[in-house]
Amino acid sequence: xxxxxxxxxxxxxxxxxxxxxxxxxxxxxxxxxxxxxxxxxxxxxxxxxxxxxxxxxxxxxxxxxxxxxxxxxxxxxxxxxxxxxxxxxxxxxxxxxxxxxxxxxxxxxxxxxxxxxxxxxxxxxxxxxxxxxxxxxxxxxxxxxxxxxxxxxxxxxxxxxxxxxxxxxxxxxxxxxxxxxxxxxxxxxxxxxxxxxxxxxxxxxxxxxxxxxxxxxxxxxxxxxxxxxxxxxxxxxxxxxxxxxxxxxxxxxxxxxxxxxxxxxxxxxxxxxxxxxxxxxxxxxx
Numbered sequence: 001x002x003x004x005x006x007x008x009x010x011x012x013x014x015x016x017x018x019x020x021x022x023x024x025x026x027x028x029x030x031x032x033x034x035x036x037x038x039x040x041x042x043x044x045x046x047x048x049x050x051x052x053x054x055x056x057x058x059x060x061x062x063x064x065x066x067x068x069x070x071x072x073x074x075x076x077x078x079x080x081x082x083x084x085x086x087x088x089x090x091x092x093x094x095x096x097x098x099x100x101x102x103x104x105x106x107x108x109x110x111x112x113x114x115x116x117x118x119x120x121x122x123x124x125x126x127x128x129x130x131x132x133x134x135x136x137x138x139x140x141x142x143x144x145x146x147x148x149x150x151x152x153x154x155x156x157x158x159x160x161x162x163x164x165x166x167x168x169x170x171x172x173x174x175x176x177x178x179x180x181x182x183x184x185x186x187x188x189x190x191x192x193x194x195x196x197x198x199x200x201x202x203x204x205x206x207x208x209x210x211x212x213x214x215x216x217x218x219x220x221x222x223x224x225x226x227x228x229x230x231x232x233x234x235x236x237x238x239x240x241x242x243x244x245x246x247x248x249x250x251x252x253x254x255x256x257x258x259x260x261x262x263x264x265x266x267x268x269x270x271x272x273x274x275x276x277x278x279x280x281x282x283x284x285x286x
Contacts, residue, residue: 007051011066014054018067019144020200020229021220034069064146071145072220075113077165078120079215080247083266087211088124090263091242095210096131098240104136108209108236110199111217112141115152115192116165121213122188123166123174142197142204152194155184199229203236212237215246215266223254230255234270243268 011031012023023031032047044050054063078084095105109118118141125132143149162171162182175182197204199217212233218226234257237243243258244266245251251258251268258268 007048010051010054011047011070014063015067015070018063019071019198020225021071022222022225023070031070035066038065038069068145068147071148073113073143073145073148075116076161077116077170079117079165080266081165083215083244083264084120084124086264086267087121087244088128091211091244091267092124095242099210103134105138105211106206106209107137107139107211108204108213109139109141110212110214110233112143112148112152112194113145114148114157114161115141115155115194116157116161117141117213117215118152118192118194119155119174119184119188120165122184122191123170125191126174126188137191138206139192140204140209141192141194142199143194144196144198146196149194149196155189156181157184158182199232200225201232203232207236208238208241209236210238210241211244212241213244215244216249218245218249218254226254230257234258237270239270241269243270 008023008031015021015023035047035050038050039045042050042053044053050066053059054066092105099105107121109121112118118139121139122137125135125137141149141152143152156178157175158181162175166174171182174185174188176185195204199214203209214229214233218229221229230251233243234255242261243251245268247266250260250265252260257271259271261267261269
């Protein structure tokens with residue numbers, strides 16, 4: 001199933017316009033596989049036919065289907081388990097001290113896919129009931145994919161999905177078996193909410209989050225779009241908050257808004273601005 005350069009460009013431009021993601025050469029191989037279901041639905045034989053359809057006026061619904069098919073929604077519970085251990089044992093401990101007066105913690109999972117990361121965070125809190133009793137925990141998951149967000153809101157997962165990343169004890173403790181699969185219990189879903197949103201849009205409410213997770217998202221952006229994404233993340237992170245990226249991502253050489261923290265390679269904090277000489281003099285004489 002050949003994909004000529006013109007068809008590739010039409011589809012790549014569509015993905016970039018809708019999500020900011022780049023359909024680079026090393027991702028080109030999976031286009032035909034990702035679109036195979038859409039091909040069957042539309043009785044198409046090659047990507048060139050699909051590109052021609054996309055060029056017709058009024059094909060907004062088709063364009064959405066193409067973008068949804070191309071998005072990589074790979075995720076699972078407690079992905080990169082060591083990172084969650086750091087969150088549970090160090091980052092949340094730090095936030096517990098900083099937010100002791102208000103007893104409120106807000107977390108944003110940007111690019112949450114089908115919700116496993118958000119529910120994993122909710123389980124971390126639920127497994128420490130003594131520490132978090134009386135606290136208001138708000139965990140927001142956003143994703144550019146409407147399909148992914150719909151599943152995240154349902155909290156329902158197949159047998160295969162539920163077995164990826166969690167123990168049998170966690171499965172039985174935090175999920176209920178239903179005819180449709182395994183559904184997250186009310187006590188962890190009560191801490192979560194989901195909405196469709198592009199990371200390049202303005203940050204969602206409440207605007208300043210104590211912890212922001214944006215893992216395995218930025219690697220699909222080119223440097224310019226990545227810088228714009230970091231600006232959005234910086235605007236959404238509390239001054240004393242935390243940012244966690246994926247294992248293959250970094251702020252080094254990408255942005256001047258964040259700097260590495262001392263709790264592992266995946267954690268970052270907003271860079272402290274150095275006051276100018278005039279500002280320093282004003283403070284000293286105030």
